[in-house]
Structures are given as structure tokens and as C-alpha cells.
Amino acid sequence: MPTRRSVLSGSFALAACAGAPSAPAATRPLKDLLPCPVGVCGMSGQFGDAGWRELVAREFDQFTPEWEMKMEAILRPDRSLDFSRADACADFAGRNGMRLHGHALVWYSQGAEPFAGLDKSTFARDYDRYVREVTARYRGRAVSWDVVNEPVAEDGDGLRTHHWSQSLGEIDHIRRAFDVAHEADPDAVLFLNDYNLENLPRKGAAFLRLVETLMKAGTPIHGIGTQSHLDVEIAEGQIAGFFREAAQFGLKIHVSELDASLKSDRRVDLRPDGQKRAQQAARVTELTESFMALPDDQRFAFTVWGARNSDSWLNRDARAGSGDQPLLFDASGAPTPMHGAVVAALD
Template identity: 70%
Template sequence: MPDFRLTRRHLLASPLALAACGSAPSTPPLGPVSPLKDLAPCPVGVCGMSGQFDDAGWRDVVLTHFSQFTPEWEMKMEAILRPDRSLDFTLADRCADFATDNGLRLHGHALIWYSQGAEAFAGLDRKTFAADYDRYIREVVTRYRGRTVGWDVVNEAVAEDGDGLRTHHWSEGLGDIDHIRRAFDVAHEADPESILFLNDYNLENLPRKGATFLKLVERLLKAGTPLGGIGSQSHLDIDIPDGQITAFLREAGAFGLPVHVSELDASLRSDSRIDLRSAGERQARQTARVTELAQAFMALPPEQRYAFTVWGARDTDSWLRRDERDDGRDSPLLFDASGTATPLYDAVAGALASG
């Protein structure tokens, strides 16, 4: 199974480093289509960054088709936390205002992530480390209380291969489980109405990782953690076996919590040294996997469908198109560079409309 997803978090670009070119997908794009938000009985989300707000084409796609907005970068610790551990909300406020001004639900992403914050917290004694950890979460959540519907409280807690949890500065400073429970407790105290998510990736792609993630959910709930929802990023590997996505979402839904498909995309690229399949064959696999995901999501009880979110408005907005390996031809999203619907739009729209 291709494993390029496992290094995706090293590919984040600055909020202004946005790709500007693209090429046509192998199948001709669709013509004019209905707004996704009008077809779906649940919120339909998209991510974005403040550098895109003045892009008329981007705004047209987002405001036509989506009802929920996730800041891709500006509400992460990297954007808010200064080296002296003071907080700068300039960019995060822009994103919150964009959502408010345009009538979009706002989903906060992400409070605690293993890949950020190490430098600012390095060398602190445990008491100061814990106090500033709590303060960061409390101040961020409180600032957007009443504006965010939910938060990704802890992002990507499970090890890459699914063998237990990650080890990092947060777990070393506060404990592997305790830092997670603490983050949820502080966030819940700061905003009791917000739905608090544990969010991770490769849960559908790697059954071992999905199982470890769900065991963590069970452990946290049994300990009384105010975990309110399950977030599956759904950066789909198009070559996983049929039925694997459905099996994971069914198990995740068994907890009775809201489920968020939080970062959907599906790359057509292959990490195989030689891939003899035609572009059409790869696109058929892509469409089948995304259709399965959307159908499995819609099979959840209505009250558990928190939102179905895609990780980028247009192909050229995708983090996958910022990868140095990109050849300008990948089409991982629902709209192409011109804002015209791709076959993935049809896959998602058909499933969401059926609910």
C-alpha cells in the first residue's frame, strides 16, 4: 500500500505560498452544478487561508458550495504562539471574521499538535510548562467562544504505523494520555458548548492505526474526558481495498459521537516506481473510494453527521499541489483550477444528496 500520506505533515507551506497553475483532469470536467450545501442535509466544509480571501475565483467556489470553514493554518499554534509564548491572533481573527461575515460555521483547527510548539516550550520547568499549556488552550478557545462550533483539540495523537501513541514534547512534559485529557478538560472549561474532537489521519487507509485510534477514543471516554467528536481526516489512498472505509466509519460511529470527515482529498499520484494503469483507471479508483467515504458518512445517524469537509476548494489550492513531487497534473479535489466541478464533485454530491 502506498504510504505517501505518512509524511504529509512535513509539506505544509506558508499561508501565502499558494499554487497558481494546473492542468485538466483525465476525464472532462462537469458543467454547471448545484451548490453542494443545497444538496446535503448536513454541513459541507472546506479549508482555506487568509491569503485566498481576495481571490475572486476561490471565494466564488467557497461561498457557492460550502457552509462550514476550517482555517488551514491560521488557528494552528505555529500561527498564534510567539517565541516568548505570548499570543498573536491577527491571522486567526481574519479567518474567524471571514466565516462570520459570510455566514459560515467555523471549525477550529487545531489546538495541540505534536509538530508545533516545541521551541517555545523548550527548557521550561514542569510547573511553568503545564501552566502555559493550559493558558494557551484556554485563551485561544475563550477568544472564539460562541463563534466556533467545534475544535480539533488534539491532532494526530496516534503513531504513524498505529503502534501506540506518538512521543513528543507534549507527551514527555505532561504524559502520553494525561496531556490529551488535560487539553480536552481545559478546552471544555473554556467553551462548554463547543464540540471537542480528536482528529487523525490514515484511519481508513491503515486498519491498525484506525483500531489504535478507536481504542484511544474508548480509553478517553471511560476516563471521563469531555471528548465530543471523532475527526477522520480522510486523505484517502485510492488503492485501499473496497469496504475498508465503510468498516472504519461504522466502528467509529458505534460510539454515538458526532463524526467529522475533516480533511478529504484523494491524490491520483502513485508512489509505485512503475504504475502502468491509465489515468482513467486511477480516476475510477479515486471516484470509487470517495463515493464509498461519502456513502459511509451518510449511513451514520443524522445527529452524528457533524460535517463533511474537503481539504481545499480547488485542485490548485491543495497541499498536495505544494509538494515538490507534484507535476501539476494531480486532481485531488472537487473543483479544478477554474472552479469547474471535477468527477469527485459528482461522487460526493450524489452520496450527500441521497441522505
């Protein structure tokens, strides 16, 4: 998940739509409509919410811990490990018959403080130990992992520079994490995960070049995770273009963090609500159709980043307010127009 939403100004306009699509009537659960798992993220604080639990159990069959399996939740200042919160998420998935997707082993934005000041040998040893012990703990429970999260620079100009790359190498720290994770759990499906891959063609291309480099080096990378925090104003065909390019590697593809904000970073947003909804529906339709056009064995899962609009990370930012509607269900658990776009695309 990006630290902030990067929104492009785009030329796309949906001329044929005069108003917002209406919310769909009740339908079959999403997990019964797609030929692959349908995922959702969540945090342990939501487990006590009966409405949230009911919705998640009914609609989804894969679970991604939004925070509790990240390094920030597991790694203590002395580099010992606390699995209490991660275990709670794994237990929740198991109780509800949901496949567990681990997120994320290595992320540029976490881990700097506990590793600060270490000599290179200790740094490398404890990096390996962290990846090994976390992966091994959930062997047989987590079917997959985002091994390295968000490796490409914000604008697509190469890779990010951070504490992991500076100590272990720009490419080598990525290869190392995949190698160690694969050794710890040979059955886990291992993903490279990033955002703005559809929104920014330059970044999408840089990401796929990294995938190619890793594959040529013999890295055990099994899948591409595209977060799909969609900018609803991007040009028609941009999402489909990225999926066509990504599919050529033959790897599994995970739509890993889908949402589609109706808001814009523009200082003044004069778009009427109907246009925003039409743009959202068009982009989500294109994403769903592009995913469904993949070969059967490449469709790993279709995951949304929150069950209800009120659960979305986009509505937690005080600067943004709480009025965004980027997900498939509203605060009451009723399907939104975005849900209707997904279902219509499947039909």
C-alpha cells in the first residue's frame, strides 16, 4: 500500500454516461462468482465487529493481514520477534476457512531503526533470520507471501534506495529475500508487489524489467502482485496494456490491494458525482476484464483493500476526511456501484 495516493491527471472522459451507475441488487457472494479466490484485507481490531465478520465470511475466501504481518508489527527494537498479532490474523483466517496471504516480509519503509548501526555481517545474518523465521512460522498456513513490497521508485526511475539496498545491494537484497523465503517454505507462492503499475506506465515498465532481471538470475519468484490502487482518471486501455505485458512472463498475477478513489489530488475538483462514478466503473470494469482474460493458471487471487468503504485506509487520513467510496460495500455492508461494475464485468 503506498504511503500516499499518487493521482495522475488524465484525458479520459466517459462521454456516453450521463450519471452515476446505481447500486446493484443483492447477488451471489463474490467468492462464488470468480474462478479463483477473492481476497480482503483486515486487522485484528476488526475481529470484534460482527457486521464486518459476517460480510467477510460471506463474500471472501482469502485474507491478507493489512498490518499485523508487516515487520513493524513483528520486529522488536532488539530484533527479537513478536508473533502475537500475526498469529491472531492467521487464526482468524483458519477459523473462517480462508486462504492466508502473508504481507509483507521486506518493505523499504520499515525496519531501519532496529538494524541501524549493525556491521554488515550482523545486518545480513539478521535480515536472513527475520525472513526465514517469519516464513517458516506460517509454513503450511500462509499459501503465499509478498516477499518484497514496493521496490520500484515512485516515478519509475529505477529502484528505491533505502537501508536494505544500501547494506545488501539494490538487486541482491531482493534476490536474498526470495531465496531465504523459498528455502523456509518451498510450497509458498512468492510475489513481488508494487503499486501504480497500471496508473504510471513508466513505473509498470520498470517493475516488469525488475521481474525479468530476477527471473533471469534464477530467483524463485512465482508471482506479480499489482496493488491496483486505481486512479479512475487514467486513459482507457492503460490497465489492459499492463496486464498484457505482465502476463507474458507466465507468472501468477495477484490483484493484491484493489480500491478506486473518487477523490482527486487536484486543488479544485469540479467533476460531478456522476462523472466520478462513471470513471470508477469504467476503470474497475477494465481491471476485472483484464484479470479474467488471463490464463486460468495465472489468476492467483482478486483482493480488495478493505471490506467496506468505512474500513478503507483512504478514509483514515484526517486530511482526506471520511467521504471517499473506493470499495465494493458501503458502511452498512450493502453493495456499492463499484461492486456492480465488478459483477457486470464477470457476466
